[in-house]
Amino acid sequence: MQDISLHILDLIENSCQAESDLIKIEIIMDKNEDKLIIKIADNGIGMDQETLENSQNPFFTTKKSRKKKVGLGIPLFKQNAEHCNGKFIIKSKKNKGTTVIAEFQLSHIDRMPLGNLADTFINSIIAHPNIDFEIHLRYKSKETTEFYLSTKEIKEALGDDIPITHPLVYEYLKENFEEGIKKTYMEEL
Amino acid sequence: MKTLEELRKLREKAKEDMKMRSSNYKIKIVVGMGTSGIAMGAREVMKTILEEISKRNLTDVLVTQTGEKGLASLEPVVDVIIGEKEKFTYGNITPDKVKRIIEEHIIKGKPVEEYIITANE
Numbered sequence A: 001m002q003d004i005s006l007h008i009l010d011l012i013e014n015s016c017q018a019e020s021d022l023i024k025i026e027i028i029m030d031k032n033e034d035k036l037i038i039k040i041a042d043n044g045i046g047m048d049q050e051t052l053e054n055s056q057n058p059f060f061t062t063k064k065s066r067k068k069k070v071g072l073g074i075p076l077f078k079q080n081a082e083h084c085n086g087k088f089i090i091k092s093k094k095n096k097g098t099t100v101i102a103e104f105q106l107s108h109i110d111r112m113p114l115g116n117l118a119d120t121f122i123n124s125i126i127a128h129p130n131i132d133f134e135i136h137l138r139y140k141s142k143e144t145t146e147f148y149l150s151t152k153e154i155k156e157a158l159g160d161d162i163p164i165t166h167p168l169v170y171e172y173l174k175e176n177f178e179e180g181i182k183k184t185y186m187e188e189l
Numbered sequence B: 001m002k003t004l005e006e007l008r009k010l011r012e013k014a015k016e017d018m019k020m021r022s023s024n025y026k027i028k029i030v031v032g033m034g035t036s037g038i039a040m041g042a043r044e045v046m047k048t049i050l051e052e053i054s055k056r057n058l059t060d061v062l063v064t065q066t067g068e069k070g071l072a073s074l075e076p077v078v079d080v081i082i083g084e085k086e087k088f089t090y091g092n093i094t095p096d097k098v099k100r101i102i103e104e105h106i107i108k109g110k111p112v113e114e115y116i117i118t119a120n121e
Helices: A004-017 A049-054 A073-083 A117-127 A151-158 A167-183 B004-020 B035-039 B042-056 B095-107
Strands: A022-030 A035-042 A087-093 A097-105 A132-140 A144-150 B027-032 B061-066 B078-082 B086-090 B116-120
Touching: A004 A022, A004 A035, A004 A073, A004 A097, A004 A117, A004 B035, A022 A117, A049 A087, A073 A087, A073 A097, A117 A132, A117 A167, A117 B042, A117 B061, A132 A151, A132 A167, A144 A151, A144 A167, A151 A167, A151 B004, A167 B004, A167 B042, B027 B042, B035 B042, B042 B061, B042 B095, B078 B095, B086 B095
Parallel strands: A022 A132, B027 B061
Antiparallel strands: A022 A035, A035 A097, A087 A097, A132 A144, B027 B078, B078 B086, B086 B116
């Protein structure tokens, strides 16, 4: 993975496959504490203790149908965070959901760039119209700015007759995210 | 800032559009978005599909994603499913190839043979 936004997309896909109907994503860029924090919380089927421990092992996968018996998504993200003076926490409860928190030292020389967050979010929203997303971006420095988007609000405004996957909604989402990303200074790092 | 009010206007516009055509999905495009797909550029492929569909206002095409299918060496992988039966699997897809597939297969109905891995017709 070349950047953090691709790791986020990978984790969102995990949450979608865990039968979640609400996924909350929070990204905090904290200049005061020199931290970049990524939280992804879902309300899906969760994992028992054994699967949870195994999820951080690259040679473990729950996908029985495939030949390739490795799952690199979580281990790679963990390694990247820990390598950048950060930490990686994964919490899960069977039938309640899973939360992943990755923390990086913001100024660490090896920290991957954030990448294109708008692409990641739009991708997930349109590919999973039955799942609701709450996306929160926060910038903390001398000033504090934030951006929030809830697909539930968007779906309500669109009503029953227009799906969120309608081509006209794509531009709306794109402009909305681009403004939010700019406002929270997450476009260039 | 974009407001929800703008969405409500957009809704009216979309409703007008829908009156003019039957908007049941006729074509489904499925992008493999597992870890290896993502690492090989599946998000850029997905983005190009969404942009082309938005640009051309193709309301009868549904775009969705799936996880890993064990085709790692052929990622990014894209399925084009037409109606109930026809399924074409494209491999090693790039944004440029997507543009050709949209133009030739989705719009004109002619599969792009050279990118196809498997086809069930």
